[in-house]
């Protein structure tokens with residue numbers, strides 16, 4: 592990427608954005624996602640943020656990382672559990688119309704993977720997987736150097752791998768990984784027995800038996816998913832990103848758990864890492880898509 596462009600990462604709680612040139616973050620912006628997450632509220636926000644970030648006299652293209660399922664052409668939002676009212680919207684056209692500029696949309700975790708490939712741990716790698724651990728669990732898969740989108744554009748959704756039975760997922764199904772190992776799921780379980788619904792507090796007190804009983808089985812399930820992803824894609828690296836990946840000591844717990852589920856010769860090549868770019872990866876990946884339009 593060479594030119595000035597804007598990358599925006601839309602989250603259920605926060606919108607993060609940056610003006611980027613040559614992988615350098617020239618300006619940053621972060622604010623809570625507008626109340627109710629309505630399309631009107633959020634598009635107004637995006638328009639204002641893009642205006643704030645770009646230098647006077649410019650109308651820059653914007654790359655947007657969006658949680659949820661997009662169609663293969665990256666024009667329609669098929670489903671986003673965090674933005675239920677946006678289901679089926681022709682998001683690209685709608686945003687271009689309201690923001691009065693060119694827009695590229697991509698799944699947020701896919702943007703994260705692109706960012707890692709451009710300037711993170713995956714630089715120079717051809718086969719890797721990014722898992723974003725947070726409220727939900729997202730994923731970006733790169734195969735032979737290219738983002739793997741699947742036949743319909745829906746590939747790379749580890750959060751909906753079925754490993755449970757009764758846990759209700761945001762997508763409406765039961766037993767999906769993010770309904771077991773997402774921080775929302777762990778916090779909800781803690782709340783049910785009178786513990787604080789705050790992942791940071793829970794993690795700091797994870798040695799207490801009642802809290803360990805919530806967190807450890809969730810991590811075991813996550814480890815099963817990581818082992819299965821390794822078996823499916825034989826990646827050079829699996830990168831953990833997202834807020835929960837920052838939990839101190841997570842890797843030293845998760846790695847041995849995953850190794851237990853790996854076929855022996857996969858254990859030697861298993862390469863699980865924590866993202867160094869953090870949230871910057873998604874903004875960078877989104878901006879790189881916009882860069883193609885400028």
Ligand SMILES: [Zn+2]
Pocket residue numbers: 750751760761762763764767
């Ligand atoms: Zn699901």
